[in-house]
Amino acid sequence: MTDASVATRAAVPARGSLVRGLLRRRGAVLSLGWLLLLTLATVAAPLVTAHGPLDQDLNSVLTGPTGAHLLGTDTLGRDLLSRLLFGGRSTLLAVAEAVVVFLAIGVTAGLASGYLGGRLDWLITRTADLVFALPGIVIILVVLAVFPGNLHAAMVTFGVIGSPGLIRILRAQTLRVREELYVAAARVAGLTRPQILRRHILPRLTSTVIVQAALFAAIVVTIQAGLGFLGLGAPAPAPSWGGLVADASQVIDRDPWMLLPAGLPLVVTVVALGVLGDAVRDAAVEAWAPPVPAPARRPRRPMPTAAGVTTREPDPQALLSVIGLTVEIGGTPVVQDVSFDIRLGETLGVVGESGCGKSVTSLGILGLVPGRGRISAGHVLFQGSDLTASPTTLARVRGSGIAYVSQEPMVALDPTFTVGRQLAEAVARHSGCGRKAARVRAVDLLARVNLPDPAAVAARHPHQLSGGMAQRAAIALALAGEPRLLIADEPTTALDVTVQAEILGLLRSLQTETGMAVLLITHDWGVVADLCDRAVVMYAGQVVEQADVAALFSRPLHPYTAGLLAANPHAAVPGEPLPTIPGTVPPPGAWPDGCRFAARCALATDACAAPVPLTEPEPDRTTRCVHVDRLVQEGTSR
Template sequence: MKTTSRLLRRPAAVVAVAWLVLLTVATACAPLIAAHGPLDQDLSHVLALPSASHPLGTDSLGRDLLSRLLYGGQPALLAVAEALVAHLVVGVTLGLVAGYLGGWADTLITRVGDLLFALPAIIIVLVVLSVFPGNLHAAMITFGVLGSPGLIRVLRSRTLGIRQEMYVAAARVCGLSDAQILLRHVLPRLTSTVIVQAALFSAVAVIIQAGLGFLGLGAQPPAPSWGGLVADASQVIDRDPWMLVPAGVPLVLTVVALSMLGDAIRDSAVESWSVSKLATASAPPPVAKEHAEAPVPGALLSVRDLTVEIDGVPVVQGVSFDVMPGETLGVVGESGCGKSVTALGVLGLVPGNGRVTGGRVVFAGTDLTASPTELARVRGSGIAYVSQDPMVALDPTFTVLSQLREAVRRHSGANREQARERVLELLAMVGVPDPEGVAGRYPHQLSGGLAQRVLIALALAGRPKLLIADEPTTALDVSVQKEILTLLHTLQRRTGIAVLIVTHDWGVVATLCHRSLVMYAGQVVEQADVESMFVRPLHPYTAGLLAANPHRAAHGHALTTIPGTVPSPREWPVGCRFAARCPYAGDDCRAAPVALTGPAPARLTRCLHVEELVSEGARL
């Protein structure tokens, strides 16, 4: 439904859909629209221009062109529909089966698809017409089958990835059959892909059926057909050029409309995948005007009033913080609060169509937002990044040695042998057992924990001063998480590197961080040193997160939950963005934006009821 609303907001899609609907309705209602029959002749008006009695003119036998166009559209659209149905039945069925079942079924279907690819489709269609003269139905169904290998390949590739999803495994555990899983859990994920491929194939099918009609292999004269109209127009083009307009323009418009529709559906689907919950770029809510302080003296990284937009929708607004040399700053919050986007905004790597639209990112005295060249130079050598999924960050086609050596040579200028020694040194530094053996492996040959260590080694290849770690332990099991956290702590002590770590785990904050930054709905809501924040939070959201911390259960504390969910950027309220979930919220919280204030030394909070929060004993 959301994809449909996005689609209808695209002018090209609306125009394409309007034309296709108009064409379908007009051809279906041809007897009601056309004043003449498709075979009726008016020899007194041969090759006539448009008039009241003949809105599109007449052909060389005085037949009404509007009537022949509408009646000829019926077999044309039927032929396209037959080809499309054959295309989808074969392509979707075999694509899903090949990708989901794998094994011999995948091998057999892939080989058959390769064979069909090798066959010249138009030649086979002509052979079918020679066996079944004038049978356009058999020809178009054959064309649909011969065009299915492309769809098979696309859906097979998508299904291979989807079948690895946890919800598919859960469906198997629940006892669902393969057919149920494919129809109810896999196919819905492929709907947009199927529709895009269907629209593009339909455009080709329109051209093919018109070409067959042009050659006289479709509907036989005097029966009307679009291809036949073009053929008739080509024979009298020297006497009546106008006849080519009603014969050819609808054909061209239909092909263009189908192509435009396919592109629009693809773009709408991509938008829904890459920018979740950001359907439209509505006017952003106002932000409280806060004093933009100068960078703290001696700070390695100073971010001031950082604002990030994706597809014109603000997802981070007015974020400011500092990271001192050798310090670890934790950024905490639920999913959708803007933590990862803030971290990527520092590096100028906002996903999708995102960009930094305001603020400054000052690293070692240089404003990176004002100098793309300096930002490119700093990446890897000044600021490194570790993602939460190492398998996404490591190229599956190259060995560990090849990838790390490339980074080492890029930042140090070392030769191949020197770079190799540095790679082995880095692998040993991050605790990789048998560095020599691991260096020769490909990423898929590594365990999750080992791959994360390799990724950290890759980040350290340029000897950075700041490491941004975006939930580096999320994809790992508990025992490996502890190893990675210990590794980061050890590396920080040995190298003096500063760390900005994005996490939703308070245990990570307590273990690694000196200070913590709490984000909610694209804003900083509290900032303090870790001990002060744990002992006395000064924002209801921080207090709620700490109360919901699973680590408290181990010490006999009851766990609570925060009602509701984080609002999407297009639903941010004017006032406090946490007000809908906050037990302390009043009318003053909802009336206007709330600014960050400093109610205590080295403490910042975005709350109007700090005293009430403290008086009720938000001591955990």
């Protein structure tokens, strides 16, 4: 089955949009209808009522509903419908003022705290905790004592006091969303922080913001009415919902009816806002899969060089030089003393079992170590600039100098936007062209990666693409900034054999056309033999061997490399069991002091108990084995 046919079958999304999810809920529709009707009625109050809110008819005092007064009158013969609608204006204005302040502070501070972290995060969270501890109603009463009858000042103050709750929620949500692969892909593509926050993180939090705004609005309606009931709201005889309830409570023994038009709209409005918040929450659950939480990233700090770590000068002709790179996650080293060079137009393969540190190394180059990870030692030189020393240089290089293609393209693309919009955004970021030119360029990029009907693909969302099509789209996104180095992290892992061959052929043709270098993370020796010029073999966070691909296949100089080659399914002999390496890769934190492969190695001796440095037995070839002389001799005799 072709990618196009699979995409056609996937054209209908599994989850509806947030709006469609709301419209399927009767409670949400009724709540929205009531709020819309209330807003329109209060705005058009002079057209709806034949009486002014202060007009008195002393011949019609405390009457029930009549033809002249549809909801009756109060103790002074004033029309209750008119006072209700005109009083609703002050209520809705108070809600709008408080909610605007609530969202302006809460959204801005919550996003900044969760995404930027560091000292800003500490400052915002401590300030929010301090404001959260203040008694809100007491502060509002103080404000009204200083500014008597000024509900505007009271509602702005209430918005400020209520914002810490939203800050906490959005900070927690942002910490989760920022660790998703499509956000990392946007950073790799070179998008600025404001662009990532506005286009890729805030849309994921929209439902949360709406829910919190609706619930906060319900609280504001209650507070505003309570202040009016206590006589602290709009000064008499100006109408207000709280004042109407207060007036009704004074004559409840003579005219119980008055309490109904005075209190019912207030109750219905609060209930409608609460129901709307619940409906948005439920619709959001359908529209989004729950994100996986990840701890915050620690700031980078220097760490002394460990024993046995090698030092070397970078290759002056290298496009990228990784020198002694050490990466920690949660205080535990997961990659240690990794060094290699990549020249322009070269393809370097990084090989090893799962858990050897291949992907963490590639993410470390881009400054995207997951979770609490950080680069604790080493340097990453790109065209002579140290990316570990300058966040500004690293941000400038992402996307335009170094691009990244992950092994999970379906989650590397933002599900909120179409493929074309995401590509156009990256193109505009790097080229500075207008929207129209960026859209045209986006379609050209999709055509460049051999996608059929690129214009139609540009109009689709990621969930409407098959795995192979999504991988091609991810490669097109990586090419948007015309990078000089492409990091491809197991780009064919989740694809079938036919699509794998197509993706590998695409990478080869793109490299030929553009002359870019490729860093290929893989565990497939067939891919290494097909695409790579040189290979780096990693084991337990270390480089154990590095050589030209031809030399590595013909004469491995490390027992781990030899074991991997022997276990290669492509070289299996029919009818014979496939050789395997006994044991498993030791996890970070459980690495031995000496050779980390010794427990699984048939050549291990007591000499392997001491730290083993990288040696260069031959020009342009390194290995980390104390038995290298024996391996060289055995390889020469073969």
